[in-house]
Amino acid sequence: MKKTFGKQQGAERAQLLEGLVVSSHGRHCVVEAAGGARHICHPRGKKGQAVVGDQVQWLLPPEGQGEAGTIEKVLPRKNLFYRQDEIRTKSFAANLDQVLILIAAEPVFSESQLARALIAAEATQIKPIIALNKRDLTEAFASGWQRLEPYRQMRHGQEKHHYEVLPLSLTTDGETDKALLMQYLQGKRTLVLGPSGSGKSTLINLLIPGTNAATNEISQALNSGKHTTTTTSWYWMDETRETALIDSPGFQEFGLRHLQPTDLPKYMPDIGALADQCKFYNCTHLHEPGCAVMAQVEATGSEHCISANRYRIYGDLFDELSQEQRY
Numbered sequence: 001m002k003k004t005f006g007k008q009q010g011a012e013r014a015q016l017l018e019g020l021v022v023s024s025h026g027r028h029c030v031v032e033a034a035g036g037a038r039h040i041c042h043p044r045g046k047k048g049q050a051v052v053g054d055q056v057q058w059l060l061p062p063e064g065q066g067e068a069g070t071i072e073k074v075l076p077r078k079n080l081f082y083r084q085d086e087i088r089t090k091s092f093a094a095n096l097d098q099v100l101i102l103i104a105a106e107p108v109f110s111e112s113q114l115a116r117a118l119i120a121a122e123a124t125q126i127k128p129i130i131a132l133n134k135r136d137l138t139e140a141f142a143s144g145w146q147r148l149e150p151y152r153q154m155r156h157g158q159e160k161h162h163y164e165v166l167p168l169s170l171t172t173d174g175e176t177d178k179a180l181l182m183q184y185l186q187g188k189r190t191l192v193l194g195p196s197g198s199g200k201s202t203l204i205n206l207l208i209p210g211t212n213a214a215t216n217e218i219s220q221a222l223n224s225g226k227h228t229t230t231t232t233s234w235y236w237m238d239e240t241r242e243t244a245l246i247d248s249p250g251f252q253e254f255g256l257r258h259l260q261p262t263d264l265p266k267y268m269p270d271i272g273a274l275a276d277q278c279k280f281y282n283c284t285h286l287h288e289p290g291c292a293v294m295a296q297v298e299a300t301g302s303e304h305c306i307s308a309n310r311y312r313i314y315g316d317l318f319d320e321l322s323q324e325q326r327y
């Protein structure tokens, strides 16, 4: 950079810049400036912790005061995808377009975890896409695909198929799967979630070959020496920085304590479809007479049929979210 006079440079340095938070490590964040350069930043003050995906205004450090910049302001978010257990709220990322939930034929996926992730997505109005990987494991895949039937058939209002469910075999049909996935991912910011072993790393390596190791040099520097759990990582898929994948841990313990039990039918389209037709306006759909929801449980042949598993998951979650909060 051309050398400038001290005063002028001071003024330049005091200028608010815009950036994108691409990783977060406790008090530090890595902010990507408009040109693509990445800088370590601290948030100013305590409130307004920035999360990955946040658009922020930030400042370079004053001359001679180290490398770390400061985040002055987190710009308003379009959305924030998070989970909440009894103790704390954990943010996955902000300003997302969609969530790709990657599960696999093996290890056998938990339907309850899948349902939780879908509910969290519905509650924040972020579009979920489900992908079932390892189609090459024929028998296990057939059984997983069968278990996904309620999700493949899920309707919402006039929509015939509320959820997209994609069959994948990332290690054997990589190129075909890549083309299929790109139809959904192009131009979007997609959070990838999934249980351990479902193929998340395989998917990211397939879609962004070679970038994996290099992407997070600063993140690695920040993490070195600490036994940190993996943090959320941001990957651009194109040079124009329009298509992004965000890889985040935490699918396993998906707390929904921020939701009201009575709101569950809003976020479970099969449970909610006939919920306004129950005899009692405040029906919980758990035991009341004249419940239109309970009438649909395993009602084979009905277009509003609710699977026994989905109804059980609804009941379990209703109980869980009705427990008195202990924090």
Ligand SMILES: Nc1nc2c(ncn2[C@@H]2O[C@H](COP(=O)(O)OP(=O)(O)OP(=O)(O)O)[C@@H](O)[C@H]2O)c(=O)[nH]1
Pocket (backbone or CB within 6 Å): 133, 134, 135, 136, 137, 168, 169, 170, 171, 172, 194, 195, 196, 197, 198, 199, 200, 201, 202, 203
């Ligand atoms: N048979 C089969 N194996 C696959 C497929 N995709 C991924 N695998 C394998 O499944 C295992 C887990 O894949 P990863 O990509 O490491 O899974 P991950 O979700 O990143 O797992 P964690 O690192 O534990 O979070 C690896 O041995 C992959 O080679 C597939 O389509 N078919």
Ligand SMILES: [Zn+2]
Pocket (backbone or CB within 6 Å): 275, 278, 279, 283, 284, 285, 286, 288, 290, 291, 292, 293, 294
């Ligand atoms: Zn009811």
